[in-house]
Amino acid sequence: MKSKKAIEKAIRTKLNHTMGSPLRDQLLARALREQEQSQETEPAFNRPAIRRMIMKNSIVKLGIAAVVVAVVGLGIAEFLDTGSTSGALWARVAKNVEASRGVIFRARDTGSRDPNDAWPNGYEIRWRSPAISRTDKYRGGQMYRTYYFNYDAKTAIALNHNPKHCYKEALSDERAQRLRAEGWTDPQGLIDLALSVEHHALGQKTIDGVLCEGIQATGPDGSTGRLWVGVETGYPVLVEMEGPDGRTGTMDQFRWNVDLSAEGVELEIPAD
C-alpha cells in the first residue's frame, strides 16, 4: 500500500502540467499588452512623500518600495549601517552598480516545479543594461526561450527557440522612457531590497578566489537573502536566497560594467 508520504511526494514532484509553447507566448504577449494599457500617466510614487515617510518611520518598519526608492533616489549614506565598519564599501557598491554600463550573470534556483527548470538541469543567463533586458532560459545546456526588452527600440519580444516562434510587442514612448528612468538592474534591486529589510553583516570570506564581504537580510516571511560583494572591485559577486519552504535561488558568474552590444545581446529574430 502506498504511504501518505509517498503520495504527498508524488503530487509535489510528479503532478505537473505545462501550457503549450504557442499559447504560452501568446498569453505573455497579451499580458504585456494589458499591462501596457493599464499604465497611468501619473507616476506611481512620489519622492517627497517617501522622504516624509522615511523621516517618520524606522527603516525596518518602512515598506520595501519606499526604501528602495529612497536608497536609489535620495542618497544612500544614512541607510547603509550594516552593523559593520564597512559602510564605505556598500556605498561604493551601490555607486558602481548604478554606473555600470551593463551586467551579465547566471540565475538558478531549486524551487522550480518543473525539474527541467531547476538547477542543475535549468538556469538563466540574464543581461541587463539601462536600455536592454534579456533573459535566456536553458535546459540541459540548450537555450530554449528568450525574453528581450529594448527600451530604445521600444520592443518586447518572446522567442521560443525550438520550435522557432516569436512574439513581438511594442512599448509606448512614455512607458519605455519611464522604465529606463526608474532603475534597471536586478542586482541593484536586490541590493536595495537587502538593505531595506532587517539585515546584519556576515563578515568576509573568499568566493572563487575573490575576497568578499556579505550581508544577510531577512524578509517579513522569514526568507533570507545573502549578498556578497568583492572588497576590491566593489561589485556584487554572489546573491543567495532561501525561501521559508527551503527553496533556493542563486545569482553568480557576474560580469559587471560590460558593453552588452559588444557581447552580442541583440536578438536574431527568425524570418518566418
Added chain:
Amino acid sequence: MLEDEWLKWKLRRGSPEALARVYEKYIDAMMTLAMGLLGNRAAAEDVVQDVFLSFARSARNLRSQGSLRSYLATGVLNRVRDHRRQLCRQTVDLGSVDEPVCRSAGPDQAAILVEQIARLDQAVAELPQEQREVVLLRLKMDLKFRDIARLQQTSVNTVLGRYRYGLDRLRSLLNGEAEP
C-alpha cells in the same frame, strides 16, 4: 520570498520584465493547479489566461503582502469556482493530459511515468472538490492550512480533516500503483 518582494516593487512601476519573470515563474504552477481542480485542459488554460491577464491589468496597484504564488493561486481558485458554477462537473480527459515532466528519462521510463502520472491525475480528480482543493493548495502551492481555511471560509480543523481524508482516499485509489 525576497525575490517576490522585489518583483512586486518592479510591477508597481510597470516593469514588463518583472511581469515576464512572474509569468515564467508561476505559469506552470498555476496551470497544474487549474488542471488539478478542473481536470480539463481547455478550461484550465482559460482560467490561467484570465488570472494572468487580470494580474497584468492590476499589477501596478498590487497591494498583496503575501507571496505572489499565493496571490495567483487564490485567483485560480476563485475562477475555477466561477467556472464550476457555470458548468457541470468536468470529467477527466486523460487524452488531454499534458506530457509529464521527465524529458530526461529514457523512452521506457518515460512511458511508465506517463502512466503513473495519468493515474495520479485521475485519482486527484476523483476526490471530492473540497478535499481536492485542500490537497492541491497544500502540496502544489505550499499554502498554509490557515490560509486554505480562509479561502474555503471554514476552520483550520476542517481543512486538516479534508486533507487527511483526501490523502486516505488517494491512497486507496492508487493502491500502490503510482510509486514515485
